[in-house]
């Protein structure tokens with residue numbers, strides 16, 4: 449995904465990309481019913497991966513993420529398909545908060561979000577943790 453930090457006083461003010469790595473951790477109690485096909489699982493990994501893919505990856509993979517008031521954001525949206533405008537500066541810190549809200553609303557009732565870690569590079573990341 450690409451992004452640009454409008455108004456930032458460094459190199460990240462320019463449009464540039466990252467190979468982001470997203471870690472999502474949930475918590476809950478494993479299914480206790482031996483008759484359930486999900487016996488022993490907090491959540492089926494397939495279901496969790498599908499939820500993350502549908503709500504976050506499909507929307508942002510190979511997209512350009514821009515603050516809604518970034519110069520030319522509206523014009524670019526008319527030219528390229530994957531221009532995503534957000535009401536916040538698209539930093540790792542703000543993205544994990546956004547992702548946390550999205551995933552908390554989508555997880556099954558018996559599962560809660562524990563943490564989200566988003567790596568921008570191998571050594572730079574932001575992490576959201578439930579309290």
Ligand SMILES: [Zn+2]
Nearest residue numbers: 451460464466
């Ligand atoms: Zn960046």
